Every structure is written in C-alpha cells, then in structure tokens.
Amino acid sequence: MAPRIGHKFNFSAEFLRRRGERIRDAKTGKQGTPEERFWRKVKKCDESTDGCHLWIGSTDDAGYGMFRPHGRGESAVRAHSFSLELKLGRPLHVGLKSLHTCDNPPCVRWEHLYEGTPLDNATDRKVRGRSAVGERAGRAVLDDNRVREMRTRYDAGETIASLSRWARCSYGAAHSAVKRFSWKHL
Numbered sequence: 286m287a288p289r290i291g292h293k294f295n296f297s298a299e300f301l302r303r304r305g306e307r308i309r310d311a312k313t314g315k316q317g318t319p320e321e322r323f324w325r326k327v328k329k330c331d332e333s334t335d336g337c338h339l340w341i342g343s344t345d346d347a348g349y350g351m352f353r354p355h356g357r358g359e360s361a362v363r364a365h366s367f368s369l370e371l372k373l374g375r376p377l378h379v380g381l382k383s384l385h386t387c388d389n390p391p392c393v394r395w396e397h398l399y400e401g402t403p404l405d406n407a408t409d410r411k412v413r414g415r416s417a418v419g420e421r422a423g424r425a426v427l428d429d430n431r432v433r434e435m436r437t438r439y440d441a442g443e444t445i446a447s448l449s450r451w452a453r454c455s456y457g458a459a460h461s462a463v464k465r466f467s468w469k470h471l
Contacts, residue, residue, distance in 0.1 A: 337392035
C-alpha cells in the first residue's frame with residue numbers, strides 16, 4: 286500500500302517523485318511529474334528578498350492553493366502542504382498540518398512553512414491576532430462600542446434585562462458580554 290499524507294491524500298510527494306509518475310496537466314496539457322507540474326503553478330519571488338512564492342493555480346474559499354498531484358478527476362491537496370512534503374522528502378505525519386510563518390495563504394515557499402499540530406495553528410492564530418473574536422466573529426450580534434457601553438451602564442446599576450433590550454440582543458448575549466464570559470478581548 287502506498288504511503289498516505291494526512292487523512293485524505295492517496296500518495297505522498299516523495300512516493301510520486303520516486304515513481305517518476307508523469308501525467309498530463311489538466312489546464313496546460315503539459316505532461317510532467319507532480320513536482321514539475323506543481324512548480325509550473327508557482328510565481329517565485331526574488332530569492333534575496335525572502336518574499337513569498339505565490340501559488341497561481343486554483344485556490345479554495347480561504348485563499349489556500351489547491352493542487353491535484355494525480356491530475357484531473359483526483360482529490361486535491363493544499364498546495365502549501367504538498368510544498369512542505371517536497372521539502373521534507375516525506376509525508377506529513379498523521380495529525381500534523383503545514384503551517385505558515387508569513388500569514389499568506391497562497392505562499393508555498395519552503396522557508397515559510399513548518400509542520401505543526403492544530404493546537405499550534407490555533408495558538409499562532411491567536412498570538413497574531415487573526416482569530417475571529419468580537420465583532421469579527423461571523424455570528425456576533427454586538428459590536429465593541431456597544432459592549433463597552435453596556436459594561437459602563439451595568440457598573441452604574443442598570444439591569445442586564447434593560448441592557449439586552451437597549452442593545453437588541455438576547456438576555457444571554459448581554460449577560461455574557463457584561464460579565465466578561467464573552468468579549469474578553471475588551
């Protein structure tokens with residue numbers, strides 16, 4: 286059985302390179318190994334600037350590059366994961382992901398990638414201020430200014446019920462914001 290990459294990939298970059306598998310690229314019609322086809326879809330920056338090598342192929346909704354090592358009709362992998370596998374010369378360990386140091390989803394430059402756990406990724410996201418907290422959270426019914434105003438009014442003696450009516454939110458949302466169970470960043 287072929288080595289696996291993560292949970293959804295069929296073959297690792299190393300396995301395909303070792304086999305020297307040559308398949309036709311779906312868009313350009315050019316043949317090549319997965320590695321050759323991969324690098325044709327990368328816009329490399331000047332090496333001296335330490336800038337990102339950008340993926341110019343297809344991307345997912347979050348802006349991460351998507352690559353089909355086996356060609357059309359096969360499952361796609363994230364381009365930065367495939368790139369890191371090429372660098373490491375082995376599949377990513379099960380449970381680990383390819384993480385960016387540059388916070389640029391289309392970047393596939395080896396020097397900007399490292400292996401890490403989902404917890405490492407979440408911690409990195411929080412430290413760099415990229416987490417969806419407060420009004421940046423998709424389902425937020427309050428905003429920063431309204432929460433600050435609610436806390437000020439609560440400290441002055443106003444009830445949570447009247448604050449929830451004023452803010453046009455549920456009692457639970459007002460209670461969590463005022464008591465700092467949510468909106469902890471303020």
